[in-house]
Amino acid sequence: MKTLAALAFSSAMTLLLAGCAAGPTGTNRPLRPIANPSEVIATELAFARAAKDQGTWTAFRQFATRDAQWPGPQWENVQAALKDAPDPAKAIEWEPDQVWSSCDGSFALSTGPALHPTGKRTRxxxxxxxxxNGDYRWVLDQGFDLEAGYAEPEMIAARVADCPEGRSNRVARVAKARRAATWASGQSDDGTLSWTTELRADCGRTLVLNAMQDGAMHEVFRKVAKAPAVPANGTRPSC
Incomplete structure (x- = not known):
């Protein structure tokens, strides 16, 4: 896996390639509805570093919103699921290899390989x-099998959905971050990025990401998770 220093360099290069910027976070300057994939990458890297330095579940709680969800295998609130959970002795390690952002930067998807303490690799x-305040926090996290023969790319790919025709950036402030009953499916504030997760009865999942391209929404990313294995007690999970 790449070192974090190399990833930080890739993050900086991504900013140049994407040509997108936003005002500094944590200030009183108005936020503008502009994509900033490099900030998403930087936050993902900080998340991964926190898992190493502070503990996996501590980092997950820190970087998740209060209503963040994941499949366990049914949808569950992450903060509730991890409340008082002890950190494992060895952290999960991960790094992004691709980011998709909405035009207005309100939402983004990050994905990449993860290495678990057991040696298992996932995506x-x-x-x-x-x-x-301009910071990014995650609302949905899922795991999938890593592709067979996965080859690590040289750069972190940063992609931005097309902006709606006639959109103006002359907006004093972006809309307030909304909270949701469920984040399994949703869309960005400007509608240029959307995602859906189908949770099947056997707890298998299919996630699809759509982005605005050439004036229409197109599928740009898809991942399928098989039904989880039957646990040792022999009771197959049902969703």
Whole structure:
């Protein structure tokens, strides 16, 4: 896996390639509805570093919103599921290899390989939401099998959905970050990025990401998770 220093370099290059920027976070300057995939990458890297330095579940709680969800295998609130959960002795390690952002930067998807303490490799998929102070926090996290023969790319791909025709950036402030009863499916504030998760009866899942391209919404990312294995007690999970 790449070192974090190399990833930080890739993040900086992504900013140049994407040509997108936003005002500094945590200030009183108005936020503008502009995509900033490099900020999503930087936050993902900070999340991964926190897992190493502070503990996996501590980092998950820190970087998740209060209503963040994941499949366990049924949808559950992450903060409730991880309340008082002890951190594992060895952290999960991960890094992004691709980011998709809405035109207005309100939501973004990050994905990449993850290495578990058991040695298992998976692909994470995370939906990030820009908060009222400009910081990104995640609202949805899922895991999938890593592709067979996965080859690590040289750069982190940063992609931005097309902006709606006639959109103006002359907006004093972006809309307040909304909270949701469920984040399994949703869309960005400007509608240029949307995602759906089908949770099947056997707890298998299919996630699809759509982005605005050439004036229409097109599928740009899809991942399928098989039904989870039957646990040792022999009771197959049902969703």
């Amino acid at each position: 994470f998929v995370t939906i990030w939401q820009r908060q009222d």
